[in-house]
Each structure stands twice: as structure tokens, then as C-alpha cells.
Amino acid sequence: MSPTRPAAPVEVAPGVHFVEGPASNWTILAGDGTLTLVDAGYPADLELVESSLRAVASATDGDARLTSVLVTHGHSDHIGTITALRRRHEFEVFAAPAEVPNVTREQLHQVTVGDVLPHLYKPRFARWVLHAVRAGGLGDVAVTDVVPLDLGASRTFSGHRVVPTAAVGHTPGHTVFALPDDDVLITGDALVTGHPTSRLDGVQMLHPIFHSDLAEAGRTYGRLVDRGARVVLPGHGPVLRR
């Protein structure tokens, strides 16, 4: 969670670049002269997201343009830069139908101050809250004009076949993205490998307060643990290679 972490993209499969941000992760797919961003960090990560897009573009095709943003879920640490990015780039934003209201903020499914208060005596939670607030986590991150994704159907983004798959519980429409030809699974917050509030390393669930339906999130997590992919890219924590 160090604010000085450079957030440099790491190419985990050809044309699949993973960025471990200061407090949440994003992925950039490159191909066909375009870039696709999967999740977009906190509002304060804007320049890090921009610099990672530039780094991937210059490593692949200097003229590659950002044309699509895919959203695993509508929490502010995953959609925080999208509206600001739209002032600089022209792209479409995609989310699962059940997640669209959370991304547009017609509904809000996110941890509340009341959920966090009982845990604030723990230094890890206190540090995380401080970072979340400083990073713009309480600001307005609503995204307009979100295109609903066809779950289970494969669609090509920046030259990569992507299959959006429902993985609900963390939020009502949380989605994971399988890239079958790359043997990559982008899990968002349905399965993570670390979090500032957790003392554990390795595959884990986020703390119970973060899930809108804990029982459902547990079932989804169990399915994902068993799901084979050579490379797993979580919403928080480092890349997992199997």
C-alpha cells in the first residue's frame, strides 16, 4: 500500500499486462492497435493508470488507443478513474447487467463507515481507511453510459477473447473475466491474494465486511479456488501463477 509503488505493468501473458496499484489492481489488454483496461483504481490513481496505459502502448504499438474499459464491480477502488479518463480518451465502459446500477450509482453496494467503525482499533484497518479516504474513496465516482455485458458469451477485446462470468456475492453483479486463449483469469474481488486489511498472504477472501452477500461470496470463492487458469489476476494482492 506504499504510495511510492511505481505501478509498473508486468506482462503476465502475451498482450496481458497486470498492474499492482497502490491499493487495488488493474489489467491492460493490448492488441489490434487498441488497449482495454480492466478495472481502473481509485480516483487518485489517475496518473498511475495513465502512465501504465502509455507504458503498455509504447511497449506494443505506440499508437494503441484505449477503446474499452471492463469493470468487475462498481466499488470506488475499481472504477475511480473512469470518468476522468473519459475526458482524455474515447472508450466504452462495460459491466454485467446486475452490476450496472452499482457502477452508475443508481444503487450503492459498498462498505459503509458503520461497517468499518468496529474495526478501526486495528492498525491495518486504520491505515487502509486513511488511504481509501485520501485516494478519493468517498468521492463521487459514478460512471454514466455503461454497456451491459453478455455473461458467458465470449467477445474479443484488443485481440483477446474474453468471457465475462458471473461471480456474485462481493456485489450483486460482480464479474470475473476469463481469457481462455491466454489461460488467464481476472478475479476482481471475488478472490484476492492480499489486502491492506489482511495479515495473510496468498489466495483468500476479502474481510467479511466488504461483501454485500457473504454466503454467496463464499460459494463463489470456493468455485474460483477450484477453477483452473495458469495466471490469476486478483483485484488486490500480487499475481498468482499456477
Ligand SMILES: [Zn+2]
Ligand atoms: Zn477492491
